[in-house]
Amino acid sequence: xxxxxxxxxxxxxxxxxxxxxxxxxxxxxxxxxxxxxxxxxxxxxxxxxxxxxxxxxxxxxxxxxxxxxxxxxxxxxxxxxxxxxxxxxxxxxxxxxxxxxxxxxxxxxxxxxxxxxxxxxxxxxxxxxxxxxxxxxxxxxxxxxxxxxxxxxxxxxxxxxxxxxxxxxxxxxxxxxxxxxxxxxxxxxxxxxxxxxxxxxxxxxxxxxxxxxxxxxxxxxxxxxxxxxxxxxxxxxxxxxxxxxxxxxxxxx
Amino acid sequence: xxxxxxxxxxxxxxxxxxxxxxxxxxxxxxxxxxxxxxxxxxxxxxxxxxxxxxxxxxxxxxxxxxxxxxxxxxxxxxxxxxxxxxxxxxxxxxxxxxxxxxxxxxxxxxxxxxxxxxxxxxxxxxxxxxxxxxxxxxxxxxxxxxxxxxxxxxxxxxxxxxxxxxxxxxxxxxxxxxxxxxxxxxxxxxxxxxxxxxxxxxxxxxxxxxxxxxxxxxxxxxxxxxxxxxxxxxxxxxxxxxxxxxxxxxxxxxxxxxxxxxxxxxxxxxxxxxxxxxxxxxxxxxxxxxxxxxxxxxxxxxxxxxxxxxxxxxxxxxxxxxxxxxxxxxxxxxxxxxxxxxxxxxxxxxxxxxxxxxxxxxxxxxxxxxxxxxxxxxxxxxxxxxxxxxxxxxxxxxxxxxxxxxxxxxxxxxxxxxxxxxxxxxxxxxxxxx
Numbered sequence: 001x002x003x004x005x006x007x008x009x010x011x012x013x014x015x016x017x018x019x020x021x022x023x024x025x026x027x028x029x030x031x032x033x034x035x036x037x038x039x040x041x042x043x044x045x046x047x048x049x050x051x052x053x054x055x056x057x058x059x060x061x062x063x064x065x066x067x068x069x070x071x072x073x074x075x076x077x078x079x080x081x082x083x084x085x086x087x088x089x090x091x092x093x094x095x096x097x098x099x100x101x102x103x104x105x106x107x108x109x110x111x112x113x114x115x116x117x118x119x120x121x122x123x124x125x126x127x128x129x130x131x132x133x134x135x136x137x138x139x140x141x142x143x144x145x146x147x148x149x150x151x152x153x154x155x156x157x158x159x160x161x162x163x164x165x166x167x168x169x170x171x172x173x174x175x176x177x178x179x180x181x182x183x184x185x186x187x188x189x190x191x192x193x194x195x196x197x198x199x200x201x202x203x204x205x206x207x208x209x210x211x212x213x214x215x216x217x218x219x220x221x222x223x224x225x226x227x228x229x230x231x232x233x234x235x236x237x238x239x240x241x242x243x244x245x246x247x248x249x250x251x252x253x
Numbered sequence: 254x255x256x257x258x259x260x261x262x263x264x265x266x267x268x269x270x271x272x273x274x275x276x277x278x279x280x281x282x283x284x285x286x287x288x289x290x291x292x293x294x295x296x297x298x299x300x301x302x303x304x305x306x307x308x309x310x311x312x313x314x315x316x317x318x319x320x321x322x323x324x325x326x327x328x329x330x331x332x333x334x335x336x337x338x339x340x341x342x343x344x345x346x347x348x349x350x351x352x353x354x355x356x357x358x359x360x361x362x363x364x365x366x367x368x369x370x371x372x373x374x375x376x377x378x379x380x381x382x383x384x385x386x387x388x389x390x391x392x393x394x395x396x397x398x399x400x401x402x403x404x405x406x407x408x409x410x411x412x413x414x415x416x417x418x419x420x421x422x423x424x425x426x427x428x429x430x431x432x433x434x435x436x437x438x439x440x441x442x443x444x445x446x447x448x449x450x451x452x453x454x455x456x457x458x459x460x461x462x463x464x465x466x467x468x469x470x471x472x473x474x475x476x477x478x479x480x481x482x483x484x485x486x487x488x489x490x491x492x493x494x495x496x497x498x499x500x501x502x503x504x505x506x507x508x509x510x511x512x513x514x515x516x517x518x519x520x521x522x523x524x525x526x527x528x529x530x531x532x533x534x535x536x537x538x539x540x541x542x543x544x545x546x547x548x549x550x551x552x553x554x555x556x557x558x559x560x561x562x563x564x565x566x567x568x569x570x571x572x573x574x575x576x577x578x579x580x581x582x583x584x585x586x587x588x589x590x591x592x593x594x595x596x597x598x599x600x601x602x603x604x605x606x607x608x609x610x611x612x613x614x615x616x617x618x619x620x621x622x623x624x625x626x627x628x629x630x631x632x633x634x635x636x637x638x639x640x641x642x643x644x645x646x647x648x649x650x651x652x653x654x655x656x657x658x659x660x661x662x663x664x665x666x667x668x669x670x671x672x673x674x675x676x677x678x679x680x681x682x683x684x685x686x687x
Contacts, residue, residue, distance in 0.1 A: 048643050049642075049643070050639055050643075051635070051639065071642065071648065072639060072642040072643050073642045073643075073645050073646060073647050073648065073651075075643075076642070076643055076644055076645035077645050081643075081644075082643050084640065084643075087640070088634075088636045088637050088639075088640040090634075090637045090640065090641075090655070090658060091658065092657070092658030092659060092661060092662060093654055093655070093658045098641070098644070098654075101646055101650070101654070102641075102644035102645050102646055103645075105644075105645040105646050105647065105650070106645040109645070141658075142640075158644060162644065162645065
């Protein structure tokens with residue numbers, strides 16, 4: 001499924017990723033944890049093709065397909081979905097229009113028939129309910145004036161509609177209260193399945209109480225320094241990152 | 254085309270212009286020619302023409318006075334463009350002359366006149382208003398238009414008359430191997446509490462360079478309402494200089510909508526004088542320019558009386574090496590207390606080579622007024638672009654989505670079912686081909 005080998009990347013002149021090796025099998029949920037500045041979000045961005053990063057080494061394949069050579073839209077069509085830490089507000093673009101255009105772009109790529117307005121609406125309404133989202137948000141501009149919780153739910157809604165192979169959650173828990181966190185986690189859990197994998201980037205263990213990972217990786221200085229089961233997350237919550245990265249780093253946590 | 258050439262051609266052409274038996278018009282034309290002799294063409298030394306240099310563009314070209322004809326099936330093309338023309342009064346002018354063949358008017362109630370200017374020159378109303386609302390002093394192109402106009406639209410509504418169906422006026426320029434020019438004069442005279450909807454639609458299908466010079470005068474009596482739309486779809490051979498000049502009396506309402514899309518060089522001027530209390534104007538516009546197009550929009554609102562409102566929203570998109578200019582002036586005179594004037598101009602630049610000059614000007618001489626203006630010019634939001642791409646939408650498509658998100662506001666706010674689908678199509682098409 002997703003195989004990352006020796007991935008190195010820099011932003012401007014700063015090396016951020018220093019050789020990441022990671023394999024996620026179909027159906028698995030992996031969590032990436034680590035202190036601020038460890039490269040967690042960079043990894044999420046690089047996988048989704050965000051501009052501004054220079055890949056200086058390594059490779060990434062999704063089902064054998066070289067991801068790094070693809071444009072962001074082709075990665076999305078290949079099944080990569082990034083839930084943004086800060087979803088972008090787009091005034092003047094209607095949420096329904098946006099979601100339909102996205103879904104149909106992906107369907108077209110897969111050789112499937114594009115959905116018409118009626119079929120699409122039926123599909124999207126069914127996906128709204130479990131996320132406790134109001135239908136009225138479909139008529140609003142993309143993320144415009146949405147609360148933090150609404151924005152994150154909107155990300156999960158998009159993921160539910162687009163049905164990716166790999167869902168990357170970039171600090172989705174940041175800025176969420178406990179109720180919204182539960183709704184978002186339930187939304188993600190509902191999408192778990194044997195053919196869908198997740199990479200959950202988070203600073204805190206809290207989200208992982210609700211989305212229980214198969215593996216937890218600790219990232220520091222752009223490298224995975226420890227890998228363990230779900231219990232590793234709790235250990236990190238208790239001890240902080242210092243015992244893994246050295247006392248010097250703990251002050252930064 | 255030089256000033257001298259216009260002046261020296263006048264005696265030869267004058268005899269062929271309409272209104273030979275209207276002494277008032279002959280005098281007016283001569284007087285206008287004199288004005289034109291005095292002022293000459295505007296140079297970029299004038300503040301109003303600073304960003305639109307005619308000597309390098311319009312004045313370098315030469316345009317024949319002889320008129321070409323066209324057999325374009327106008328109504329069919331309008332339908333294709335999304336206008337349900339059966340619902341409108343259709344007036345067609347080809348190269349500045351009325352085409353009865355392509356026009357079709359519905360029956361009009363008594364007290365409503367819709368006809369071509371060349372057939373209306375014996376009207377006392379025409380005599381009373383032409384050149385009065387848009388005088389030729391210090392306006393070179395108005396003077397030129399007054400001296401040389403061949404035809405145009407004349408609309409008159411007596412007090413209380415309402416014309417529901419829009420008057421859709423097509424000004425088609427179509428030439429072949431020879432250059433052309435047309436000077437079009439429109440006059441709209443609205444009686445007390447009358448109401449009318451006029452669409453000026455300029456459209457070009459030309460092989461050679463052409464020049465359209467249009468002046469529209471609107472006299473708006475008490476409580477009258479004019480809904481005016483100008484669609485500028487000149488082709489890339491076209492030079493277009495046009496103005497809408499309105500004089501508004503008490504409680505009248507002008508709603509002006511400008512969609513300027515075509516032309517090598519376009520200058521649109523919209524001016525209104527709120528001469529009596531409680532008059533109101535809403536000016537909206539969208540200009541889209543690509544390649545090397547130059548589009549210049551200038552508005553002037555003269556708040557002369559108290560309790561008048563003016564709201565202006567203009568948006569522009571410049572792509573390629575295009576240049577867009579917006580100059581919006583609001584003058585609030587001493588007597589114009591309780592004025593509510595708002596102006597907004599926003600521009601989107603799609604390339605590094607495209608240029609926008611935006612110049613809002615507020616001059617306020619009254620103390621109890623609410624006035625605001627804002628101008629902003631920016632580029633496509635890269636974050637938004639990536640967000641759309643990350644959902645599977647191609648970069649090109651995402652750009653279109655974002656351009657429409659910006660420009661589409663001007664389409665979405667249109668209430669007229671006659672205009673909205675066609676204008677939406679127009680903007681969509683622009684994004685497809687640009």
